[in-house]
Amino acid sequence: MTTEDRVARFKSLGSIPAPMAAIVLLSLVGVLLDTSANPYTQFVMLLILTNVVLATSLNLVNGFTGQFSLGHAGFMAVGAYTSAWLVTRPELSGMPDLVKFLILPIAGGALAAVAGLIVGLPSLRLRGDYLAIVTLGFGEIIRVVLLNSEAVGGARGLYGIPSAQAVPELGLSPFSAQFLVASVWSVITFVVLWRIVHSAKGRAFLSVREDEIAAEAMGINITQIKVRAFVISAFFAGVGGSLFAHSVKYLNPSTFTFTKSVDIIIMIVLGGMGSFTGAVIAAAIITVLPEMVLRELQQLTGVDLRMVIYSLLLILFMILRPSGILGTREAPELWRSLRDFFQRRSVSEKPQ
Amino acid sequence: MDQSSAQEFIQHLINGISLGSIYALIALGYTMVYGILQLINFAHSEVYMVGAFAAYYTGKGLGLDQHPGFGALFALLLAAVVVCSILGVTIERLAYRPLRKAPKLNILITAIGVSLLLQYSGQIIFGADPKLFPEVIKDVTVFQLGGVEVRSLDITILVVGTLVMIGLHFLVHATKIGTAMRAVSSNTMVARLMGINVDQVISFTFVIGSSLAGIASVLVGLKYPKIDPLMGMLFGIKAFVAAVLGGIGSLPGAMLGGVILGLSEEMVVGYLSSTYRDALAFGILIVILLFRPSGLLGSQTREKV
Numbered sequence: 019m020t021t022e023d024r025v026a027r028f029k030s031l032g033s034i035p036a037p038m039a040a041i042v043l044l045s046l047v048g049v050l051l052d053t054s055a056n057p058y059t060q061f062v063m064l065l066i067l068t069n070v071v072l073a074t075s076l077n078l079v080n081g082f083t084g085q086f087s088l089g090h091a092g093f094m095a096v097g098a099y100t101s102a103w104l105v106t107r108p109e110l111s112g113m114p115d116l117v118k119f120l121i122l123p124i125a126g127g128a129l130a131a132v133a134g135l136i137v138g139l140p141s142l143r144l145r146g147d148y149l150a151i152v153t154l155g156f157g158e159i160i161r162v163v164l165l166n167s168e169a170v171g172g173a174r175g176l177y178g179i180p181s182a183q184a185v186p187e188l189g190l191s192p193f194s195a196q197f198l199v200a201s202v203w204s205v206i207t208f209v210v211l212w213r214i215v216h217s218a219k220g221r222a223f224l225s226v227r228e229d230e231i232a233a234e235a236m237g238i239n240i241t242q243i244k245v246r247a248f249v250i251s252a253f254f255a256g257v258g259g260s261l262f263a264h265s266v267k268y269l270n271p272s273t274f275t276f277t278k279s280v281d282i283i284i285m286i287v288l289g290g291m292g293s294f295t296g297a298v299i300a301a302a303i304i305t306v307l308p309e310m311v312l313r314e315l316q317q318l319t320g321v322d323l324r325m326v327i328y329s330l331l332l333i334l335f336m337i338l339r340p341s342g343i344l345g346t347r348e349a350p351e352l353w354r355s356l357r358d359f360f361q362r363r364s365v366s367e368k369p370q
Numbered sequence: 371m372d373q374s375s376a377q378e379f380i381q382h383l384i385n386g387i388s389l390g391s392i393y394a395l396i397a398l399g400y401t402m403v404y405g406i407l408q409l410i411n412f413a414h415s416e417v418y419m420v421g422a423f424a425a426y427y428t429g430k431g432l433g434l435d436q437h438p439g440f441g442a443l444f445a446l447l448l449a450a451v452v453v454c455s456i457l458g459v460t461i462e463r464l465a466y467r468p469l470r471k472a473p474k475l476n477i478l479i480t481a482i483g484v485s486l487l488l489q490y491s492g493q494i495i496f497g498a499d500p501k502l503f504p505e506v507i508k509d510v511t512v513f514q515l516g517g518v519e520v521r522s523l524d525i526t527i528l529v530v531g532t533l534v535m536i537g538l539h540f541l542v543h544a545t546k547i548g549t550a551m552r553a554v555s556s557n558t559m560v561a562r563l564m565g566i567n568v569d570q571v572i573s574f575t576f577v578i579g580s581s582l583a584g585i586a587s588v589l590v591g592l593k594y595p596k597i598d599p600l601m602g603m604l605f606g607i608k609a610f611v612a613a614v615l616g617g618i619g620s621l622p623g624a625m626l627g628g629v630i631l632g633l634s635e636e637m638v639v640g641y642l643s644s645t646y647r648d649a650l651a652f653g654i655l656i657v658i659l660l661f662r663p664s665g666l667l668g669s670q671t672r673e674k675v
Contacts, residue, residue: 148663323494336476
């Protein structure tokens with residue numbers, strides 16, 4: 019197999035074994051965490067997987083299609099509330115627990131996708147910063163509607179949302195069952211989005227990002243492509259919201275403010291807009307950083323510096339390294355170019 | 371309509387216009403910066419928040435709430451204007467100028483970053499709990515007209531707002547720097563070729579826009595005396611909606627948009643429900659962007675290759 023073949027296979031993520039291996043690996047991590055980590059660390063790990071789903075899905079719109087959505091938290095809220103509402107329905111009580119929790123994100127995602135379609139169809143005719151403001155507006159409207167919906171707790175929110183229960187037949191504790199659900203869905207999200215972007219059709223997303231007018235001249239219906247990206251992104255935001263609901267077990271409209279959307283944006287800006295692996299890495303960093311490091315700092319200084327540091331990072335990255343950690347490259351490519359770099363150096367050093 | 375409901379309506383009308391003129395002042399800052407840099411200056415709402423705190427500390431430091439009156443009002447306005455101008459120019463200098471040639475999206479993200487930085491630094495420096503703004507103008511009923519109360523605060527807001535807007539109109543249309551601002555806004559490249567110092571004009575625009583935000587912050591502090599570091603965000607976004615409604619880049623548009631938004635908000639609160647008050651602005655925004663993206667008074671632009 020030539021290098022090109024390998025690169026092509028890597029890019030298509032075409033093989034079934036790779037995602038399966040990732041799920042198995044993550045489940046093993048789950049089992050390991052289950053036995054060795056305290057509940058708090060376990061919770062943080064669940065949040066990482068949730069944020070991976072949210073960040074990669076936002077990256078499709080903001081990074082690959084070059085649009086700027088500020089309303090991701092709104093779609094996340096739709097998914098979270100749908101899932102939290104459905105899980106207590108008596109109609110679903112006959113279903114095996116693990117299956118139910120594996121399926122719930124689809125329901126959350128589907129409704130979020132519908133919301134995405136409603137938001138996207140009219141607003142994606144707009145460009146750049148107008149789109150940012152409209153998506154921000156829609157996110158806020160979703161929040162205000164939730165705030166006024168007594169059926170889902172209104173301003174009080176929803177308490178005691180169940181999460182996956184233990185599955186003794188598979189040797190899963192409640193945590194490792196929930197972790198398995200989150201792992202499966204983050205791998206599905208990653209693989210599906212990756213496959214879409216690297217497919218022939220998916221090239222259209224990139225072309226819209228690079229130059230809308232040129233893309234239109236090539237016969238691409240840019241509004242349709244934007245709406246498509248938006249709906250897919252909203253679907254996975256809903257999936258992320260569902261995972262969030264069953265990890266945190268408590269929902270409140272005030273969780274899904276503009277700040278939550280900005281949190282996700284910070285992840286993809288840091289990771290590199292247009293890099294899935296970058297988004298994954300940054301999602302992990304941004305989730306762990308406040309919980310593990312900034313908490314210590316907060317105890318030391320007595321003030322909450324989390325958002326101050328985030329916003330400084332955002333500004334400094336934009337001025338000094340606007341492409342983020344990875345830019346539009348993926349981690350393996352970075353690894354290759356690093357290796358080439360060192361090889362070239364060792365070659366050029368040899369003659370001396 | 372019987373008499374008492376007519377009175378109520380006129381009362382809402384007065385409230386709406388005075389709220390609207392505050393929105394208009396902030397909207398002017400957004401629209402001026404957008405006109406010149408094509409940037410939604412997200413940090414503008416935080417400049418306004420800092421202005422309120424500057425006035426608050428000035429009022430407290432000088433004990434102005436003990437000596438209410440126009441002198442005290444003037445002192446607060448001056449403090450807010452000075453602090454806001456300095457802050458506005460500093461933001462432009464440190465955060466936006468290095469990105470002048472960068473993609474628009476990067477500048478937008480930077481603006482959001484600056485906004486968050488000010489918000490959360492504000493929470494640390496000023497404290498997250500709401501503060502009570504010094505009451506430098508006593509809110510009394512000046513006169514009654516057929517059962518409608520006309521209060522001193524509303525008159526103050528209207529007078530200050532109108533004077534400032536007349537002054538701005540004069541500045542933009544009858545002075546040399548105003549001409550330069552209009553030139554840069556219509557075509558930056560050609561303005562530079564004509565010998566206009568574009569960076570200087572941009573700085574000046576930030577001074578004016580931020581001063582207006584400072585004035586607005588004092589007026590808001592008088593009308594809604596609770597101020598806190600997060601006060602800017604929602605108010606700022608609404609003011610931005612007002613700017614879009616009127617046609618972004620257009621000064622009369624921002625004033626008109628502000629008054630329309632203030633009036634409709636007041637009417638929704640008065641006759642429907644106050645919980646949907648905050649969603650209203652976004653509803654207006656979406657409708658206007660769908661049917662007339664250039665706003666009520668804006669000019670139609672076409673994207674060129």
